[in-house]
Ligand SMILES: Cc1ncc(C[n+]2csc(CCOP(=O)(O)OP(=O)(O)O)c2C)c(N)n1
C-alpha cells in the first residue's frame with residue numbers, strides 16, 4: 095500500500111514538497127510528535143493546511159519569532175483554546191468557500207484536561223476541524239507532571255511514586271459526541287496511520303485522532319526506542335488501534351496477540367514505571383476489560399486475525 | 402438614516418451587524434458569543450440577524466467566545482463579541498491573546514459588578530480588569546453614543562496604524578436595558594464608513610506563526626510598538642470623527658466630553674452615565690451662581706493626558722468620581738488623573754455607585770458641598786449609595 099519508499103527516507107509524490115516540521119526544530123530526539131508531523135506531511139500533500147497549537151511542547155517546537163519550524167500558517171493559542179480558535183478559522187474558510195483544512199495539534203493536557211470543555215463544545219457543534227492529540231501522557235512542556243492521560247502506575251514529577259488513577263478513555267468521550275470520525279493512531283503502523291490521516295483530512299465535520307506519542311524525556315526511555323515502545327503497547331493490547339464512525343460503528347484495525355512478554359518489555363523499557371508497583375499482572379485485568387468492551391462495540395466477538 | 406427606539410444592547414448589536422455586513426466583499430464576519438446579564442440581549446440580537454457572509458457561533462464559554470473571535474480575526478474576518486462581569490473575567494486570558502496578536506476585535510461590555518457575592522448592577526470594575534492589556538477602552542453615556550462608538554471602534558481597531566482590539570463600555574441596565582431613540586444609518590452609508598477589513602498578519606499563504614515564543618528584547622519591542630500605536634489612537638480617532646461627520650451628518654462624541662468646564666472653578670470628572678448626572682448637577686449649581694463644570698472621560702485607553710492637563714489647569718477643586726474601587730488603593734480613574742491637576746488644586750476621589758448604587762443628583766450635590774469647604778485633598782472616599 096502506501097509503504098514509504100526507503101523506509102521513509104526518500105520523498106515521493108505523496109509528500110508535501112516541504113516538511114511540515116522543518117529541520118532545526120527544538121523537539122527532543124525521538125519525540126513521537128516529530129514522527130507524527132512527518133507522517134502528516136506524507137498524508138497531506140493535496141491539502142492547504144492551517145494549524146492551531148495550544149500551549150504544549152509543540153508551541154515550543156515552532157521556535158522563536160520571527161522564524162518558524164512549521165511550514166504552514168500557524169497560530170499559537172492559549173492552553174485551553176485550540177478547538178475554539180480553530181472554530182473561528184474554519185468558519186471563515188467556509189464563509190469564503192476555501193478548501194483549507196484546519197488542524198489542531200494539541201497535547202494530552204490541552205485535550206484531556208484544560209481544553210476538555212473547548213474540545214467537547216467544538217465536537218458538539220461538529221466544527222470542520224481535524225483535531226490531533228499527541229499523547230505523551232504527561233505535561234511535557236512544564237517538566238512532566240501528571241495529566242488525566244497519565245496511566246496508573248506511571249511516575250511523573252507530580253506523582254513521584256506513580257499515579258493512582260487510571261487514564262481517561264478519550265475515544266469513548268469523543269465517540270459519545272457522535273462525531274463523524276474518531277480513531278487511535280499507532281506510529282508503529284504506518285499504513286494504518288497514513289490511511290487514517292488521509293481519510294481524516296478529506297472528511298468533513300469534527301474529526302479526532304489520538305496518537306500515543308513516545309516522549310523519551312518524560313518516559314525515561316531511549317530516544318531510538320519510541321516506535322518500538324508503541325509497537326509493544328499495541329501488541330500487548332495496552333493501546334488498542336481502532337476507529338469509530340459517527341460514534342457508533344467501531345472498527346478494530348490491529349489485532350494484538352496480547353503478549354505478556356510485550357507488556358513486560360513495554361514497562362521495563364521505561365523508567366517511569368520502575369518501582370511503582372505496576373506489572374504485567376496488575377495491568378492485565380483492565381486491558382481485558384477494555385478489550386471486552388471493544389469487542390462488544392465492534393461486534394467482533396472472535397478476533398479476526400493475529401499479527 | 403432612520404430613527405429607532407432601541408436599547409443600548411441592541412444598538413451595539415445592530416452596529417456590529419451593519420459592520421459585519423459591510424465586510425461582505427472582503428472576508429466576512431464571524432463572532433463567538435456567550436450570554437451573561439446584562440449583556441445577554443446584545444448576543445441574542447446578533448444571533449437573530451441574517452448576515453451575508455457572516456456567522457455567529459454560539460460558544461460554550463466566554464473564554465471560547467473570544468477564542469472563536471481570535472480564530473475568525475486571524476483568518477481575516479471582522480469580529481465582534483459581548484460580555485461583562487464574570488464573563489469578562491473568565492475571558493481575560495484570551496483578551497490578552499487577542500491584544501498580543503494585535504487583532505482588531507471589537508467587544509461591547511455592559512458593565513456589571515464582579516462576584517460572588519453575586520450582583521448584576523453597574524460597576525466599572527469588570528472592564529478595568531482589561532486596563533493594562535492593550536485594548537482601547539471607550540465608555541458611553543447614551544444609546545446613540547453606544548451605537549456610534551461601536552461603529553467607530555471597528556474603524557479604530559482596523560486602522561493599519563492601530564490594529565488592536567477595542568472595548569466599548571456602557572453601564573449595565575442604566576443603558577443596556579433602557580430604550581432610547583437612535584439614529585441608524587443605511588447599509589450604504591455604513592459601507593462607505595467601514596471599508597473592507599484588511600488584517601495584514603492574518604493566516605494566509607505564508608507559513609508564518611502568530612503568537613509564538615519571543616525573547617525579552619522582542620517582547621519589549623512588541624510592547625513598545627503596541628504602546629505607540631495606542632497613543633496614536635487619539636489622532637486617528639479625530640480623523641474618524643471627521644469621516645463619520647461627513648458620511649452620517651453628525652459628529653461622534655470626543656474622547657473627553659467637557660461641559661461648562663472652561664470657566665469652572667470646580668470640576669467633576671467621571672466615566673459613563675455618572676457624567677450625565679454630573680452635567681445635570683452642573684446646571685443646577687450654575688443656576689445658583691457656582692462655577693462648576695464636568696468632564697466625562699470617554700476614552701480611558703489611551704487616556705487623553707494632554708487634554709486632561711489642559712482642562713485641569715487653573716481649577717481650584719476637582720472631584721473625581723469612580724464607579725469602581727481598586728481595593729487597597731482607591732478609584733482607578735482618580736489614581737490616573739490626579740497628577741494632571743495643578744500642584745495647588747484640591748483633587749478629591751470619590752468611589753460612588755460601586756456595586757451599582759443609584760447615584761442621584763443629591764448625592765453629587767452633597768459631596769460637592771463638602772468639597773467646597775475643604776482646604777486640601779483627603780484620602781479617596783467611599784460614598785455609600787443604595
Ligand atoms: C492557562 C495555562 N495554565 C498553565 C500553563 C502552563 N503549561 C504550558 S504547557 C502545559 C502542559 C502541556 O501539556 P500537554 O498538553 O500534555 O502538552 P505537552 O507539553 O506534553 O506536549 C502547561 C501546564 C499555560 N500555558 N496556560
Ligand code: SF4
Nearest residue numbers: 122125151234309311
Ligand atoms: S518533552 Fe517529550 S513530547 Fe516534549 S519535545 Fe521532548 S520528547 Fe517531545
Ligand SMILES: [Mg+2]
Nearest residue numbers: 201202232234
Ligand atoms: Mg502531554
